[in-house]
Amino acid sequence: MSNVFDVLKERGFIEQCTHEDEIREMLGKESTTFYIGFDPTADSLHIGHFLQIMVMTHMQKHGHRPIALIGGGTTMVGDPTDKTDMRKMLTREQIKANGEKFKLVFKKFLDFSDGKALMLDNADWLLELNYVELLREIGVHFSVNRMLAADCYKSRMEKGLTFLEFNYMIMQSYDFYVLYKDYNCKLQLGGNDQWSNILGGTELIRRKSGGQAYGMTFSLLTTSDGKKMGKTEKGALWLDPEKTTPYDFYQYWRNIDDADVRKCLSLLTFLPMDEVERLSSLEGAEINKAKEILAYEVTKMIHGEEDAEKAQQTARSLFVKQGDSDDMPTTEFKSAEIAQMDIIEILIGTGLVPSKSEGRRLVTQGGVQVDGEKVEGLDYKLPPEKISGGSVIIKKGKKTHHKIKID
RNA sequence: GGGGGAAUUCCCGAGUGGCCAAAGGGGGCAGACUGUAAAUCUGUUGGCAGCGCCUUCAGAGGUUCGAAUCCUCUUUCCCCCA
Numbered sequence: 335m336s337n338v339f340d341v342l343k344e345r346g347f348i349e350q351c352t353h354e355d356e357i358r359e360m361l362g363k364e365s366t367t368f369y370i371g372f373d374p375t376a377d378s379l380h381i382g383h384f385l386q387i388m389v390m391t392h393m394q395k396h397g398h399r400p401i402a403l404i405g406g407g408t409t410m411v412g413d414p415t416d417k418t419d420m421r422k423m424l425t426r427e428q429i430k431a432n433g434e435k436f437k438l439v440f441k442k443f444l445d446f447s448d449g450k451a452l453m454l455d456n457a458d459w460l461l462e463l464n465y466v467e468l469l470r471e472i473g474v475h476f477s478v479n480r481m482l483a484a485d486c487y488k489s490r491m492e493k494g495l496t497f498l499e500f501n502y503m504i505m506q507s508y509d510f511y512v513l514y515k516d517y518n519c520k521l522q523l524g525g526n527d528q529w530s531n532i533l534g535g536t537e538l539i540r541r542k543s544g545g546q547a548y549g550m551t552f553s554l555l556t557t558s559d560g561k562k563m564g565k566t567e568k569g570a571l572w573l574d575p576e577k578t579t580p581y582d583f584y585q586y587w588r589n590i591d592d593a594d595v596r597k598c599l600s601l602l603t604f605l606p607m608d609e610v611e612r613l614s615s616l617e618g619a620e621i622n623k624a625k626e627i628l629a630y631e632v633t634k635m636i637h638g639e640e641d642a643e644k645a646q647q648t649a650r651s652l653f654v655k656q657g658d659s660d661d662m663p664t665t666e667f668k669s670a671e672i673a674q675m676d677i678i679e680i681l682i683g684t685g686l687v688p689s690k691s692e693g694r695r696l697v698t699q700g701g702v703q704v705d706g707e708k709v710e711g712l713d714y715k716l717p718p719e720k721i722s723g724g725s726v727i728i729k730k731g732k733k734t735h736h737k738i739k740i741d
Numbered sequence: 742g743g744g745g746g747a748a749u750u751c752c753c754g755a756g757u758g759g760c761c762a763a764a765g766g767g768g769g770c771a772g773a774c775u776g777u778a779a780a781u782c783u784g785u786u787g788g789c790a791g792c793g794c795c796u797u798c799a800g801a802g803g804u805u806c807g808a809a810u811c812c813u814c815u816u817u818c819c820c821c822c823a
Contacts, residue, residue: 591779592779595778622778625778654777690788692770692786695785698784700771700772730770730771731771
């Protein structure tokens with residue numbers, strides 16, 4: 335069997351390793367227990383988490399044992415890394431509820447049978463810690479001087495950092511120590527922003543038990559110009575279909591920057607690397623094929639084959655031919671009422687536009703089409719033959735389609 | 742605990758009595774060009790109504806013909822000293 339280290343390396347996951355050679359050797363010869371932590375700060379995982387799930391999946395396929403660690407305890411504190419503001423405090427109940435949702439997702443991607451993977455929650459050991467005891471047991475091993483020098487706190491030195499958040503690193507380090515001790519977990523993985531937190535853990539393990547633990551971080555999903563990937567108008571790109579519909583999800587990848595195609599294919603799909611190479615070296619309009627495959631593959635993994643198929647069909651019918659589709663946001667109107675409405679009111683009625691001013695702007699600038707015909711005037715009303723026709727498609731800009739059903 | 746500063750429209754950030762719905766940038770939206778891409782260029786970006794009105798500049802009061810701009814109190818944040 336190939337070494338998963340080489341696979342991850344080839345696909346561009348790996349960013350930093352504590353001990354590159356030793357890790358490679360270990361992964362090549364023994365089944366290794368490793369962990370990745372997920373803080374349930376929201377009620378759904380997002381695409382950044384998915385990247386970590388991909389890693390766990392690759393690892394498990396190669397015979398290693400993942401521990402998906404839910405950060406029920408760490409979330410009570412909040413990771414200051416890369417945050418400009420302090421995270422709002424979540425209640426224990428919210429955290430628990432979020433954690434439950436996370437668990438369902440992990441079960442979809444990992445095989446938890448016969449202990450092939452574990453799911454733990456650090457609330458189980460963090461919440462009952464005794465303060466003074468922790469300070470004496472763990473706190474002694476941390477140098478504040480060194481912590482302050484860590485990159486992840488640097489940015490916060492200007493904005494301010496509370497003592498609460500400052501302790502996050504200690505919590506996470508302690509997690510690693512517990513897992514090392516109780517589950518023989520020798521490796522912690524995470525996004526590259528977790529580097530200092532991971533190092534904290536390996537050092538703690540060394541100091542406390544003299545044991546050797548390893549850490550490795552993965553590239554964050556960023557676009558070619560360095561911005562965080564997975565941002566949509568509505569915020570993050572969520573895995574929960576209630577929060578990001580499969581169609582929107584599909585479209586996100588379908589519209590990805592050319593320069594990001596290779597990275598996405600290799601990180602977010604299981605396509606063999608020669609196929610990834612072939613697809614991402616397509617040029618000009620050809621590369622759209624690669625984007626379609628990317629979008630389809632990723633959507634399939636997250637929402638299942640059926641939804642991926644539907645999203646693809648919808649996208650094709652909307653963009654290639656000026657088509658109709660059931661899988662499209664839809665608003666229903668009574669024929670009597672819609673006959674009275676002008677285009678602005680219709681736009682508002684569908685929620686395509688939040689105010690009349692914006693509706694006017696949009697129409698004036700030529701951004702609205704009804705059944706493929708550009709709406710020219712603000713006083714446009716649906717012609718009678720369309721009202722009796724059952725449904726019309728309104729297009730806002732190039733990419734937003736909305737169906738109106740009339741009965 | 743003492744002293745000093747700050748809070749502006751989605752974000753950053755100008756504005757220090759009328760010319761302010763508020764510069765500039767970012768972001769968003771739309772148009773052109775394209776490949777449902779990027780870059781670029783153009784328009785637009787509080788609301789309602791076709792240029793007049795209404796609600797905005799942390800909150801509550803006050804001074805003024807008139808305040809985002811001045812005063813008072815409140816809240817929050819930052820900095821320095823202890």
